[in-house]
Amino acid sequence: MRVCFRSSVQPELMAEYKQRHAAVWPEMLAALKNAGWNNYSLFLAPDGQLIGYLECEDYEAAQARMAVTEVNARWQAEMATLFANSDVLPDQGFEVVEEVFNLEDQLAAADDATAAATTHIDKDPAHEYQKEQA
Numbered sequence: 001m002r003v004c005f006r007s008s009v010q011p012e013l014m015a016e017y018k019q020r021h022a023a024v025w026p027e028m029l030a031a032l033k034n035a036g037w038n039n040y041s042l043f044l045a046p047d048g049q050l051i052g053y054l055e056c057e058d059y060e061a062a063q064a065r066m067a068v069t070e071v072n073a074r075w076q077a078e079m080a081t082l083f084a085n086s087d088v089l090p091d092q093g094f095e096v097v098e099e100v101f102n103l104e105d106q107l108a109a110a111d112d113a114t115a116a117a118t119t120h121i122d123k124d125p126a127h128e129y130q131k132e133q134a
Helices: 012-021 027-034 060-068 069-081 103-123 127-134
Strands: 002-008 038-044 049-055 096-099
Touching: 012 038, 012 069, 027 069, 049 127
Parallel strands: none
Antiparallel strands: 002 049, 002 096, 038 049
């Protein structure tokens, strides 16, 4: 599944946020990967709006696996002061955003519909008759 989430970094602390993410602890990177966070990216807008994207089998399970790691507890505690709502650990304050369009999904659906329509036409007796007459 694909997951997109948003949060807010305090605008005056964005440079520090970027600096910390330029060299994430190797044990944190390993924990994320082991917990099933794949193709994980963060995007930071000039106003502090943070958008995250990841692919995983089950988002709640991936979050739960991270929640029990010691390295995640340390990372979240260190990052909390950079977020607009620092009363909540950053990874607990993510607002998941609904996916409403995906190009690959729609292309696959269109290909499936075309294949189904072609199969239906090829099996139509009238179509067979037209092919014989040609």
